[in-house]
Amino acid sequence: MPRTHRKMTKLDYMLKFVFLTVGAVVMAVALELFLVPNDIIDGGITGISIILSDLTHLPLGLFLFFINLPFLLLGFKQIGKTFTVSTLYGIAVMSVMTSLLHPVPAFTSEKLLALAFGGVLLGAGVGLVLRFGGSLDGTEIVSIILSQKLRMSVGQIIMIINLFIFTAAGFVFGWDSAMYSVFAYYLATKVMDIVVEGLDESKSVTIISGEHEEISDAIVQRLGRSTTLLYAKGGYSKDDTLMIYCIVTRLEVAKLRSIVHEIDKKAFIAIQSVSEVLGGDFQKKGIH
Numbered sequence: 001m002p003r004t005h006r007k008m009t010k011l012d013y014m015l016k017f018v019f020l021t022v023g024a025v026v027m028a029v030a031l032e033l034f035l036v037p038n039d040i041i042d043g044g045i046t047g048i049s050i051i052l053s054d055l056t057h058l059p060l061g062l063f064l065f066f067i068n069l070p071f072l073l074l075g076f077k078q079i080g081k082t083f084t085v086s087t088l089y090g091i092a093v094m095s096v097m098t099s100l101l102h103p104v105p106a107f108t109s110e111k112l113l114a115l116a117f118g119g120v121l122l123g124a125g126v127g128l129v130l131r132f133g134g135s136l137d138g139t140e141i142v143s144i145i146l147s148q149k150l151r152m153s154v155g156q157i158i159m160i161i162n163l164f165i166f167t168a169a170g171f172v173f174g175w176d177s178a179m180y181s182v183f184a185y186y187l188a189t190k191v192m193d194i195v196v197e198g199l200d201e202s203k204s205v206t207i208i209s210g211e212h213e214e215i216s217d218a219i220v221q222r223l224g225r226s227t228t229l230l231y232a233k234g235g236y237s238k239d240d241t242l243m244i245y246c247i248v249t250r251l252e253v254a255k256l257r258s259i260v261h262e263i264d265k266k267a268f269i270a271i272q273s274v275s276e277v278l279g280g281d282f283q284k285k286g287i288h
Helices: 008-036 043-057 060-074 077-103 110-131 139-152 155-172 175-195 210-221 250-262
Strands: 202-208 230-233 242-249 268-274
Touching: 008 043, 008 060, 008 077, 008 110, 008 175, 043 060, 043 139, 043 155, 060 077, 060 139, 077 110, 110 175, 139 155, 155 175, 202 210, 202 250, 210 242, 210 250, 242 250, 250 268
Parallel strands: none
Antiparallel strands: 202 242, 202 268, 230 242
16 A cells, blocks of 8 residues: 655645745845945846846846746746745745835945855855745756756856856946955855755765665656665665665755655665766656
8 A cells, every 4th residue: 555645734834934935035134235235246146136236226126036037937847846936936025025125224334244244144045945945046947957958067057157247246346346246155155055955066865764665766756866776785684675876956955855754754864965967867857
């Protein structure tokens, strides 16, 4: 008789909603009350939006929402319905909050303080949203898609994109601001490492469980990732068993962990960073 998977409860959905909201609001605070007033930008689509907002004098929230929107639609098959909806919600909240906070005076005009506090808040906000199944910037989605076509790593593509963005910031805001922006982006990335586990572009996952067949099938069907079953023998028990091995993106780690724990709460899960994935068929087949 097939096992019934535990569905997300109302409390689970409420907590996800709360933390997605908090993360989006925290990022809006970082942008409007620390970074943007001091001509410090973030990378990715957020950085592009800040530059365009300064050049056109239109609200930052408009660019944050409408530039991200086509990238979300483009990557729908790669990131799945749940992640798309969560990301769209997070970006919408962030866009509205930047408009509401825009009239509020900046907390400081000292660039180093703005860089430090803005960078920390930015990383915390983005990290919270990532941890609870969403994102606040479509750059990574585009990078995942491009990496499959260009045979380049996601990290390399993001680095190239941000190189152009920070260079453009140098022409618009001055080179001092561009250099401050690089440090703010670096600080935000480090804070995300603390808030979210598995922020490298790819993760190798090894799972040991008595329910290995059911877990393997669930990963293939619900996450769209292929798995490999490896024969193993317990060092203490001497029992023969099978281990599950698979490669996932950093955006999928939380979902994979949830799938495994729904089936076997006592399953052993080992997650390691992978600097690069070459060969094979790493393309997403779809998330359910």
